Amino acid sequence: MISPRDELLTQDILRLKKEKSAYIIAHYYQREEVQALADFVGDSYAMAIAAKESPYDVILVAGVDFMAETAAILCPGKIVLTPEPAATCPMANTITVNDVLAYKKKHPESIVVCYVNTPAEIKAVSDVCCTSSNAVKIINRLPENAGIFFIPDQYLGSYLAKKLGRSIDLFSASCPTHANIEKEHLLRLKEQFPHAQVLVHPECHPEIVDLADYAGSTKGILDYATQSEGKSFIIGTECGILYSLQKNNPDKTFILASEELICPNMKSITLDKVRYSLEKLETRVTVPEEIRAKAALALERMIEYAS
Numbered sequence: 001m002i003s004p005r006d007e008l009l010t011q012d013i014l015r016l017k018k019e020k021s022a023y024i025i026a027h028y029y030q031r032e033e034v035q036a037l038a039d040f041v042g043d044s045y046a047m048a049i050a051a052k053e054s055p056y057d058v059i060l061v062a063g064v065d066f067m068a069e070t071a072a073i074l075c076p077g078k079i080v081l082t083p084e085p086a087a088t089c090p091m092a093n094t095i096t097v098n099d100v101l102a103y104k105k106k107h108p109e110s111i112v113v114c115y116v117n118t119p120a121e122i123k124a125v126s127d128v129c130c131t132s133s134n135a136v137k138i139i140n141r142l143p144e145n146a147g148i149f150f151i152p153d154q155y156l157g158s159y160l161a162k163k164l165g166r167s168i169d170l171f172s173a174s175c176p177t178h179a180n181i182e183k184e185h186l187l188r189l190k191e192q193f194p195h196a197q198v199l200v201h202p203e204c205h206p207e208i209v210d211l212a213d214y215a216g217s218t219k220g221i222l223d224y225a226t227q228s229e230g231k232s233f234i235i236g237t238e239c240g241i242l243y244s245l246q247k248n249n250p251d252k253t254f255i256l257a258s259e260e261l262i263c264p265n266m267k268s269i270t271l272d273k274v275r276y277s278l279e280k281l282e283t284r285v286t287v288p289e290e291i292r293a294k295a296a297l298a299l300e301r302m303i304e305y306a307s
């Protein structure tokens with residue numbers, strides 16, 4: 001439910017958006033009021049494509065830093081704005097360029113598959129990017145006998161290895177938000193709601209994924225819930241997805257697998273910050289050209305393999 005003050009802010013933002021010819025792209029984990037005014041809401045893959053195809057010169061990305069960087073990498077001629085430059089992804093920041101280079105030195109024939117949740121300099125030393133919605137497709141495009149180093153999310157990587165029956169070398173990072181689902185709590189919810197299907201993101205711990213009826217990206221979870229004849233679902237991903245789930249399925253019930261499924265970085269973007277960002281055209285996100293050009297190769301390869 002949008003508050004009267006949020007309504008005023010929303011009007012300001014819509015006016016500024018028109019004045020500045022700006023396009024607002026938001027992630028499903030954003031606050032409800034930010035998703036409600038965005039021109040486009042999607043997962044990180046869809047956001048990248050929306051930025052690349054946008055005819056607007058100013059793109060405001062309501063998401064964490066790697067999402068805005070991805071837009072800046074794919075749209076070098078455009079102004080890319082973030083309303084909160086400190087909004088970051090703790091998982092993305094655990095891996096360093098040296099970690100990747102050290103692996104490549106030991107395994108020069110292997111292919112580095114880089115989850116899009118990484119800074120630009122990590123993408124620049126990787127071979128191909130992926131998101132949770134296209135990772136299966138991307139890995140299936142790689143030679144069958146290729147060694148693969150999947151970075152940085154160990155749980156998404158192990159999920160892919162199991163699903164595809166391939167050996168994949170993993171880095172040891174994981175998402176602190178998805179880690180908040182406790183197995184015992186989920187088992188209790190399943191008992192309490194015996195007809196509810198469990199839909200989770202593969203960033204969850206494997207023991208949570210094993211209890212799920214479906215594991216997939218945020219878009220995958222949305223599509224599954226919308227197409228399913230089921231009427232209730234236990235959701236194992238960040239709480240922001242409830243906005244789109246409920247909007248698309250007003251007759252269905254969604255129960256969060258944990259009260260702690262809140263990403264504080266995603267939630268640090270507020271309407272006040274979006275308005276300020278559009279008004280001042282700040283903070284602009286740029287990537288040094290040498291890094292941008294190399295990171296663009298890994299991202300463009302993802303887009304080619306996923307389409």
Ligand code: SF4
Pocket residue numbers: 064088089090091092117175176177178203238263264265266
């Ligand atoms: S939900 Fe997890 S993976 Fe996504 S931005 Fe937040 S910390 Fe990173």
